[in-house]
Amino acid sequence: MPHLEVSNLSASYASLAVLHDVSLSLEKGEVAALIGPSGSGKSTILRVLMGLTACTGGKAVLDGKPIDYQSAASVRAARDRMAIVFQQYNLFQNMDVMRNVTIAPIKIKRRPRAEVEAEAIKILARVGLAEKARAYPDQLSGGQQQRVAIARALALKPEILLLDEVTSALDPELVNEVLDTIRGLARDGMTMLIVSHEMAFVREVASKVVMMDKGRVVEVGTPAEIFDRPKSDRAREFVGKILRH
Amino acid sequence: MDSILEQLPAFFSLPNIILLGEAVGVTVALTFFGCSLGFLFAFLLVMARQTPGRWAIPLRGTSILFVELFRRVPFLVTSYLVLFAIVIVIKNPSLFIVVLIAIAIYATAYTADIIRGGFESIPRQQIEAAQTLNFGRWRTMFYVIIPQSWPVILPPLIIFMVAFVKDTSLVGYLGVFELAFRGRELNNQGFSGILVFGVVALLYFCLSFPLMRFGQWLEKRLATSRSQQSQRELR
Amino acid sequence: MNYTFQFGVVLTRWPEFLDGAWITIELALAGFWLGAPFALLLAWVRTSGPRWAKIPAAAYVTFLTNIPVLIQVWFLYFGLPDVGILFNKYVCVVIALVAATSAYGCEIMRAGFLSAHRAEIEAAETLGFSRPQTVWYVVVPHIVRTIYPALANYFIVLTLSTSMAMIVGINELTGAALYIASENYRNLESITVAAVLYILITFAMSLSLALVGRWAFRVKARIF
Numbered sequence: 048m049p050h051l052e053v054s055n056l057s058a059s060y061a062s063l064a065v066l067h068d069v070s071l072s073l074e075k076g077e078v079a080a081l082i083g084p085s086g087s088g089k090s091t092i093l094r095v096l097m098g099l100t101a102c103t104g105g106k107a108v109l110d111g112k113p114i115d116y117q118s119a120a121s122v123r124a125a126r127d128r129m130a131i132v133f134q135q136y137n138l139f140q141n142m143d144v145m146r147n148v149t150i151a152p153i154k155i156k157r158r159p160r161a162e163v164e165a166e167a168i169k170i171l172a173r174v175g176l177a178e179k180a181r182a183y184p185d186q187l188s189g190g191q192q193q194r195v196a197i198a199r200a201l202a203l204k205p206e207i208l209l210l211d212e213v214t215s216a217l218d219p220e221l222v223n224e225v226l227d228t229i230r231g232l233a234r235d236g237m238t239m240l241i242v243s244h245e246m247a248f249v250r251e252v253a254s255k256v257v258m259m260d261k262g263r264v265v266e267v268g269t270p271a272e273i274f275d276r277p278k279s280d281r282a283r284e285f286v287g288k289i290l291r292h
Numbered sequence: 293m294d295s296i297l298e299q300l301p302a303f304f305s306l307p308n309i310i311l312l313g314e315a316v317g318v319t320v321a322l323t324f325f326g327c328s329l330g331f332l333f334a335f336l337l338v339m340a341r342q343t344p345g346r347w348a349i350p351l352r353g354t355s356i357l358f359v360e361l362f363r364r365v366p367f368l369v370t371s372y373l374v375l376f377a378i379v380i381v382i383k384n385p386s387l388f389i390v391v392l393i394a395i396a397i398y399a400t401a402y403t404a405d406i407i408r409g410g411f412e413s414i415p416r417q418q419i420e421a422a423q424t425l426n427f428g429r430w431r432t433m434f435y436v437i438i439p440q441s442w443p444v445i446l447p448p449l450i451i452f453m454v455a456f457v458k459d460t461s462l463v464g465y466l467g468v469f470e471l472a473f474r475g476r477e478l479n480n481q482g483f484s485g486i487l488v489f490g491v492v493a494l495l496y497f498c499l500s501f502p503l504m505r506f507g508q509w510l511e512k513r514l515a516t517s518r519s520q521q522s523q524r525e526l527r
Numbered sequence: 528m529n530y531t532f533q534f535g536v537v538l539t540r541w542p543e544f545l546d547g548a549w550i551t552i553e554l555a556l557a558g559f560w561l562g563a564p565f566a567l568l569l570a571w572v573r574t575s576g577p578r579w580a581k582i583p584a585a586a587y588v589t590f591l592t593n594i595p596v597l598i599q600v601w602f603l604y605f606g607l608p609d610v611g612i613l614f615n616k617y618v619c620v621v622i623a624l625v626a627a628t629s630a631y632g633c634e635i636m637r638a639g640f641l642s643a644h645r646a647e648i649e650a651a652e653t654l655g656f657s658r659p660q661t662v663w664y665v666v667v668p669h670i671v672r673t674i675y676p677a678l679a680n681y682f683i684v685l686t687l688s689t690s691m692a693m694i695v696g697i698n699e700l701t702g703a704a705l706y707i708a709s710e711n712y713r714n715l716e717s718i719t720v721a722a723v724l725y726i727l728i729t730f731a732m733s734l735s736l737a738l739v740g741r742w743a744f745r746v747k748a749r750i751f
Binding site for chain 3: 361367372373376458459461465476484492493
């Protein structure tokens with residue numbers, strides 16, 4: 048049974064249809080990448096999964112349990128099991144790193160502070176930021192903030208990690224530290240759905256690539272298939288453009 | 293004019309000074325507690341206004357209506373509305389409490405939009421991050437929105453409160469012993485109008501001017517520290 | 528709660544309410560239009576006037592904006608007779624409103640003057656406009672567009688503040704309502720009618736001011 052199964056998902060944003068009939072599936076431990084031009088709906092899929100954007104049709108099933116986006120309780124349960132990291136890191140500016148990472152487990156999951164903080168230190172070490180636990184977001188570089196955002200997501204022990212163009216807002220020299228972190232997570236078997244423009248990275252880390260355009264799935268395959276032997280015209284056009292540099 | 297000089301020692305007698313001092317106290321108490329209560333109500337009103345869901349439409353509508361209506365009614369009229377409404381139920385209410393409630397209503401209507409503006413100035417992304425962490429509206433408000441928006445909200449609230457000190461001069465007509473009407477009493481007792489109201493004006497000035505400057509200084513100060521913060525973020 | 532609302536008794540006296548409303552509007556118009564020229568003068572003095580005049584102007588504005596209007600009225604009405612000046616209550620109220628408008632209006636206009644952009648002026652000059660032409664075609668429209676919403680809002684505030692005139696015995700809207708209430712004991716109904724009238728008057732005012740702003744000055748103001 049796939050870890051996450053999305054069937055015929057549709058979404059519209061202010062009466063503009065942004066997703067048409069999107070289907071994809073994710074196995075446990077699999078890393079799938081969503082690629083495509085801007086506006087193709089890649090980020091929207093992640094937002095719909097997390098209940099941030101309304102879905103107008105289709106369904107999502109997490110480990111056999113369907114998510115009912117009309118029910119607040121069901122959305123909350125889904126957010127318990129999936130975590131998202133945003134392009135703009137979205138760290139809480141008024142809290143230091145430790146609090147950013149621990150606030151959800153402590154306040155929402157009601158776990159004891161000592162236990163959560165001990166775990167947080169380990170997670171921060173995993174992303175290479177253990178010594179920055181007391182720093183505030185505005186004292187960190189973009190790459191560091193993004194790694195804290197990943198740590199914050201990991202602190203909730205999610206089953207699936209959604210990464211929305213997490214390196215797109217970073218200076219080039221900071222991109223690698225974040226990619227290294229994600230590589231580590233992939234090695235440790237985290238199920239991930241990644242939206243990214245970093246094609247070399249996608250090629251290396253993803254086992255499945257989903258190419259999207261104008262809200263529809265254009266082609267699905269392994270990285271080798273999509274990048275070297277694209278079947279559809281649109282995919283070929285996109286791959287040709289992006290691989291030229 | 294020399295009658296003013298003759299009146300000075302009688303005017304500045306100890307009982308009068310105590311009277312005026314008490315009156316200043318009443319004025320300050322009314323302003324401070326009334327406006328604070330108003331700020332609290334305004335916050336609740338804004339929370340009501342932002343409640344999502346179709347079932348909440350009457351709640352949102354009431355919130356908007358309350359603000360729009362009470363902003364268009366003079367403070368004196370609001371005070372009388374409160375007084376006459378309360379008198380139906382409680383025969384002999386404490387006028388101080390009645391006025392306090394009227395001040396709270398007035399402050400709520402005028403500051404709700406300030407508070408709402410402050411909350412809406414928080415980037416959407418902060419709220420979405422809290423949503424995906426399952427925060428819920430109230431936790432998002434207390435852990436994310438309020439800590440980040442109070443520098444924008446507090447100075448206008450302080451400035452409103454200080455400006456309101458002048459409006460308390462009207463409630464004396466309802467029977468509350470604040471500063472303006474104490475002055476009127478002294479004038480009735482025979483003291484020169486120029487002397488009495490000159491002193492009263494001075495007292496209001498001393499209450500209002502320094503605090504107003506403080507509020508404006510605070511506004512500048514909090515604005516610069518915020519822009520410094522966003523400068524650092526741009527690195 | 529055993530109170531029966533009797534609006535009928537109150538509403539039959541609608542002419543008095545309307546008379547009161549009219550006095551309210553008259554006071555506001557008088558206070559605004561008589562005070563606006565002084566506000567303009569003071570604003571000019573404070574921004575580009577002679578140095579010896581700037582401090583007194585600033586002191587005047589600071590003083591008036593920190594003292595309740597009621598105290599100013601009482602000072603004029605009960606204080607001036609001591610030095611032989613006897614104004615009737617209407618004159619006292621209007622003078623106080625004019626003084627308030629001159630002070631608050633000055634601050635509004637001053638903000639407008641200070642907002643005129645150097646860049647706009649220099650651009651106009653490089654395009655060949657003379658100084659007076661620059662002022663008329665570039666600076667004045669900009670200032671008017673900046674000031675208009677604030678002044679329109681101030682006018683509404685001024686209208687509402689006229690209710691304090693009842694304390695000295697003028698039968699504007701609030702005074703009329705309380706007088707009617709004192710005669711038929713329908714306190715809550717009377718004051719509610721007054722409140723409704725204030726809401727209608729100020730709503731009509733903001734609507735028309737916003738429309739005038741859009742058509743005449745191309746100022747986008749919220750209708751509310």
